[in-house]
Amino acid sequence: MVSVKKACSAALALSLLAVPLYGCGNDNGGGTAASNTKNDAGKGTSGNAGTNAPANAPADTSADEKVTLTVSMMSSDWVDAAQEIVDQFMAKYPNIKVDFSQVPNDTNAEYLQPKAAANSLPDFMTIDGGTFGAQLADTGLIADLKDSEAGKNTIDGLKPVFTSSSGKLFGIAGGLSTTLIYYNKKLFDQAGIKELPKNWDEFLAACEQLKSRDITPLIVAGADGTVNNTVWSNGFSNNIVGKDPDALKKLADGTFDFNTPAYADIYAKFKTLYDKGYLIKGVTSLQYSQANDEFLQGKAAMSFSGIWLAGTMMAAGFGTGVMLPPWNDKGQDLVPVVATETGFAVAEGKHKDAAMKFLDFIVEGDGYYIYQNKRGNIPMIKSPDAGKLKIDPAISSYVDDLKTYAKSGPLWFEVLPSEVQASLVQTFQRVLTGELTPEGAAKFTQDTYLQAVKK
């Protein structure tokens, strides 16, 4: 009797403990309306996870047909604008109802991946350039936008990172992206900084000058992807891309070597800022939104961020300036980050036509100007209506400056394998807390990269 009782208890406990596994199990088992769609990934197949690409599903073409369009956008920085775009779109197309979900920053791939596995991607979604979107495209889950109006009118230079290995244009960049340092003009005046630093040594000197006036020099969010967007991307551009023209090719080929002094220096620079007390207190656990708030509250003189925040940062009451992150060594040409902003994609499926209308509306129609005016960023389309654009003159001048540089580097998510991406923030944190030396961090990144290549 006792053993039966024990067995029952064990069985019950096991049933309850299945909960954590349940959340991770993704198998839609097929059987959807579009389940007969062939997938031509062309790999040796020993099993099937049940994702059935609805590539040939019939599209809605009738203008009067009532359609509910599911839209997900990573729009925390432009939440009001996103809602306005949705409202205006529905006013323009009364037969299309938009079911809009906002995705928190830095979680787009996590949001979309289970939906992709369950064959239930939103009809329209935001997406980053790089491997994740390319896989969705090559699996036939999202549409090739090469021949769409939005695709044709996008600046050609922004297309490569939104193009999969099979040549599909899986997304339209949301703008030209670059990282920059916003600075508080008032605090710079207080510290007596007259000239902006042009290289790493001058930058350290400026930080020291601020610190000597009891002003916290720099804010960087060290607990999320911001640190990758800023410290990593600029370090990689200056230390690697600027010195090795084949670096990106090697990275894609699986032959890149992270375990080098040049790469370790990316971590070392951040550690130097931390050890010298130039970073705001709490940087290791600081997240993007908190970092932005702290800069806007005047808690530090500089915020290392990106052009995607221009609309918010430039409106600060204390007067905001922008400068190129001087991550270059003395005597070395600066290599800025020039990349793409989070873009827009359309899912294959029966609402593809309606989703394409939404894409046109947000990339070329009235929706674009709502989006751009809120963000104050640089257009991705070839001929925008200049009269409707809203770009701060300082940002325009900054972008003009960018054009004078011979070389530029990418953002991290455009080039790194997902395994390396997933470990990057933790690696920076381990360097800051002293758990890893910069050299140890470089070796760890190399090991992770090799595992990814092997897989």
Place this chain on the structure above:
Amino acid sequence: MRVWYRNNRSAVAGAAFVLPALAVIGVFFLYPALMSFRYSFTNWNGISPDFDYVGWDNFRYVLQSPQFKQLIWNTLFLIGLYVPVLNIISMLLAVLIYDVRRFAGMYKVIIYLPNIFSMVVVGIIWKVIYNPVFGPVALVLEKLGKESWAQDWLGQTATVMPAMSLSIVWYSVGFYLMIYLGGLSTIPPDIYESASIEGITWFQRLRYLTFPLLSHAITINIVVSAIGILTIFDLPFVLTGGGPGFASQTMAISIYIYAFKSMQQGSAMALAVILTLVTTAITLGLLRLLNRREAAHE
């Protein structure tokens, strides 16, 4: 047939009551768990319809990963600190509230209140509390002239686990308190009356009467809190994301990172299987230990 039904009527009725629940468990718990077990032997990336079976590679990969030792340490730390501290606090609070009686309802509401929030909300609240620049802890220390005492509680390896544990205890103490109060209400009052006539002190009463008579509630709470802490995800994820580095990473967070950030569903499932085995082993061990203790008291 009729004869068979008449002979087995109670069994059929019992099965009819149990089957819907079993069906739900089977479809929504057991089947996904079994599929997770299957995927733990594949290299599925979570998107592609194609995958290969890779044997024990995922298990080897997860066990040899640099964070695995840290995950085990974090798990042991949480069990060693959280389970006893939480149970001691909630039991003592339950005894005090039960003894005081006056305003008992109000105390229960106040202590239980955090439990009605989502763990995500609690994570955000504590993230603000711990913020070393504008958080209330930093502000109080600043007012007291102890500005240098303000730490990056969530950003240092030495402080992150205790800081995280405190927020988890704050969140969950109300739930366990209710179970202890339920246990206390089943103790016949005449036992306490007899004891007070004998002249025993409050501590003696606690030690020799209340604790032994609460043994069922203690068993339930220890087992439930151990399972809860082993599989916890939401609050630590919002509060620290598992950082700095892997310093506060729980197994559930690690599973999430493998699955949805690193696109390694196979490795995620392998770690989920390991987590299930670890949790089962610890749960069965605790049950055995506590059942022996209960039997000794009886």
